[in-house]
Amino acid sequence: MNSKYLDLLAQKYDCEEKVVTEIINLEAILNLPKGTEHFVSDLHGEYQAFQHVLRNGSGNVKGKIEDLYKKVLTEKEIKEFATLVYYPEEKLKLMKNDFDNERELHHWYTVIIERMINLISYASSKYTRSKLRKALPDQFVYIVEELLYKTDEYTNKEPYYTKIVQQIISLGQADKLIIGLAYTTQQLVVDHLHVVGDIYDRGPEPDKIMDTLINYHSVDIQWGNHDVLWLGAFAGSKVCLANIIRICARYDNLDIIEDVYGINLRPLLNLAEKYYDDNPAFRPKRHSDEKVSEEEQLQITKIHQAIAIIQFKLESHIIKRRPYFKMSERLLLEKIDYDRSEITIHGNTYPLDHTCFATINPQQPDQLLDEEKQVMDKLLFSIQQSEKLARHMNFLMKKGSLYLKYNGNLLIHGCIPLDEEGNMEKMVIEDKTYAGRELLDTFERFLREAFAHPEETDDLAKDMVWYLWSGEYSSLFGKREMTTFERYFIKDKKTHKERKNPYYHLRENEEICRKILAEFELNPDQGHIINGHTPVKEIDGENPIKANGRMIVIDGGFSKAYQSTTGIAGYTLLYNSFGMQLVAHKHFNSKEDVLINGTDVLSVKRLVDKELERKKVLETNVGEEILQEVSILNSLLEYRYVK
Ligand SMILES: O=P(O)(O)OC[C@H]1O[C@](O)(COP(=O)(O)O)[C@@H](O)[C@@H]1O
Ligand SMILES: [Mn+2]
Structure with a gap:
């Protein structure tokens, strides 16, 4: 070992006894039972429910x-x-x-x-x-x-x-x-806490979740598709920025943008007031317990349209400059017959409802008006100035990754893109082909590069972040195409459906899960894939433990918007020295309810895996690190103190 390095270390361990004490201490830790890991996912801004799960440790x-x-x-x-x-x-x-x-x-x-x-x-x-x-x-x-x-x-x-x-x-x-x-x-x-993605969007208080995580004693995060959208916006991607504002408008959460993160929405409101009117397709989803005044609702409805149209225009630019994203089917603004108010998608023609195309020039439908451009420049400037958002996004980068190998398990929010035969799907990026783990590593590299260069707005790294949100081979999206436009403007529900990647039915199959674990150099006999992203519909009898226990899906839906389809309010997972347990949570009413009635919301615990022998720290990731430290300290002992 490098003697300079050992000399430096000797400043901290400046006598033999200190080295020996630390070695004994570390060796002792290795023999303690492994600490309890807690897995949560898809928090979607539901701070209160998350707090409860955190405080009661599932x-x-x-x-x-x-x-x-x-x-x-x-x-x-x-x-x-x-x-x-x-x-x-x-x-x-x-x-x-x-x-x-x-x-x-x-x-x-x-x-x-x-x-x-x-x-x-x-x-x-x-x-x-x-x-x-x-x-x-x-x-x-x-x-x-x-x-x-x-x-x-x-x-x-x-x-x-x-x-x-x-x-x-x-x-x-x-x-x-x-x-x-x-x-x-x-x-x-x-x-230790693992957050398997999607802290942001839909619910009202993602910022408070971020503050909680920043103060938490030990945590890692696997980014969700919504989290990368926020990262992308902060890092300079205007299309990601348009998306987060659109989603906040849709869920009546614009105060997160305006009051919490201090982003000035006035320019956008002015534009919205000028070109848009009331429109039932763009009215915000109401929080069940809150009342929005008619006037406020109208304002949000206008902003919602203004930002959605900007988003569709900006998407078109990326699709054109990145042909290998293979998204030309999504050049929707060009597929519209503006006179007849119809659109032709995948060969079928549909009438358009609730249109709001006042800023669109049918000859060049994706061209932004100067006013729209200025609004986006101002919004971007404002978002990149937000100190609070900077703090949250830096933390998300520091503690986050696209996937994580931890104590033999693979933690990932979305999926590993697969074809129908169960092969890792390939994506070509600038003439190079990637698949499986390599594809995910490449996505992560791009995301980190995008974050490191907030001054760039249209480079490949930035476009790649948007691809992660909505691209066919994105490991975070996991669907073939995002039908946001169709859901606003086309009645026929067939067009709203987002086809899932074959991964989502193949993951029921043990062989497939073993293959994925092997792709990530994990032991298929012992490892599990821990997944979020798709709500488990317990109501329809769906089982969150799949593939003979190799696959565990823990998105039961903290998100209130999804609880009627799932029938519960989220799964969490505990992994202690005796094994793994899945916990199903019932709907969380309020903190007051817990305080007065003592109603705890969790319900059934299900055993996923039982350790044959109690697992020790030695067999964990932390154990590996400690072993390395012990080895370094032994080198120091020999080099410096043993004569
Ligand atoms: O319910 P909404 O607000 O229309 O959002 C639907 C969109 O959200 C997504 O489901 C992504 O969000 P999730 O990661 O929570 O599933 C998209 O696939 C879909 O287009
Ligand atoms: Mn998700």
């Missing part, structure tokens, strides 16, 4: 409480305790109303603090003390450690501990301590 918190207290507490007490761990601030407020006097309250504090300490002790039993220390509330580390590690064999210390707890209470610190301990528990029950 049922893990309640499970641990039950292990400890099933025999001593009633079901109601267990529910109350669990709710206190999920939402400590709010639940404390509610609980405190129940006590008639201070004495009763103090007694309750004493009991609860002891239970919480027990719970933490249990939940942290597979971690090192140092890891636990990092998870403890800063201001109480010393006190909590005293309480945690009390060995009271000789009962000498009993009064000492009782005194500590009483002091905390009488000094008015009990609430703070309980809140801190609740968050520590939440952190301990899940070691």
Whole structure:
């Protein structure tokens, strides 16, 4: 090993004992049980529902409480305790109303603090003390450690501990301590979080999800098609930008653009007011619980049309300059007979409804008006200036990838494009042919290049991001063509259908899944493909565990817009040292409902895989890294200290 490097390392480990201690520490960690991984996907801006799943660790918190207290507490007490761990601030407020006097309250504090300490002790039993220390509330580390590690064999210390707890209470610190301990528990029950794509779009609060993830102790993200659309927009792709604004208008979420990310929509509104009117095809989808005034709805409807038409024009430019995208069938504006108000697609002619083509010149239908160009320039300028969006997008890049190999599993939002025979589909990009893993790596390279050059708007990397959103061989889209235009303007529902990539029926087949795992150099006997993107229609009896357990689909639809078709409100997956469990979540009503009624939304847990022997850190990705560190430290020991 390079001696310069070892010299540098020796500055940190400046005596033999330090190196030896670290080696012993790392070796010990390798033999601990593997930490619990938590998989979620398709959050689609549903911050509240996501918070709940995160806070209860997909049922893990309640499970641990039950292990400890099933025999001593009633079901109601267990529910109350669990709710206190999920939402400590709010639940404390509610609980405190129940006590008639201070004495009763103090007694309750004493009991609860002891239970919480027990719970933490249990939940942290597979971690090192140092890891636990990092998870403890800063201001109480010393006190909590005293309480945690009390060995009271000789009962000498009993009064000492009782005194500590009483002091905390009488000094008015009990609430703070309980809140801190609740968050520590939440952190301990899940070691690492995987977000298998689609944080953005449809729901109202993707920004809050991003803030939560930024503050989360350990997370990775596999980008979803909606996430790359946002990345593309921020990175300079105008067509991606038009798309995100269109989707926000469609779902009545323009305040995300305007208020949350501070992007000025005034120029777009002015354009929209000038050329558009009311149009039933473009009215926003209402949030069930919110009322939009008629005036506001009309404004959104106009913006929605203005940005959709800009999007269709811009798409046409990309399709023309990238013939190898093979999307000429999507040059829809050119397939319109503007006099007859008809369109011919795939050889069939359909009447057009609810048209809004005031800015389109039939001779050159994809030409943007100067006003439209200016609006897009201003929007792009504004979006690239947004500090908050910059923070969120940089994090998405830093923690994200198109797919991830983690502890033997393949995590991917969309699909691996396949043909009907199950072969990896090929795509030619600038005269080179790619397929399978290589195609995905190429897509990711383009995305990173696009992000690194926000000043470019029309280069291949930028166009590629849009291809990832809607191209036939995109691993994120997974469908043959996106029929947005048809859904706005053509009645015939046949034209709305988006044909899925054969992957989506072939993934039921174990051999196919094994082949995909092998393509990614993963062990097909042990690995799983963990997929998001397509809602599992449990209502129709669809099983999220496919291909003899090799394939697990965890998009059950956090997205409210999709819950009526799925029948549930999302799947999540837990993978601990004993194996993998799939958790189905029922519809999440509200935080208030949980607080008052203790209704936990998760329902059935299903076993996916059981480990024959408890899995250790040694057998994980983290274990691999630790082994490398140990090897480096051994080199240092030899080079520097062993004479
Ligand atoms: O329901 P909407 O808003 O029309 O969106 C439909 C579009 O969303 C997509 O399903 C992509 O979003 P998902 O990744 O959530 O499936 C497209 O295939 C489709 O064109
Ligand atoms: Mn998706």
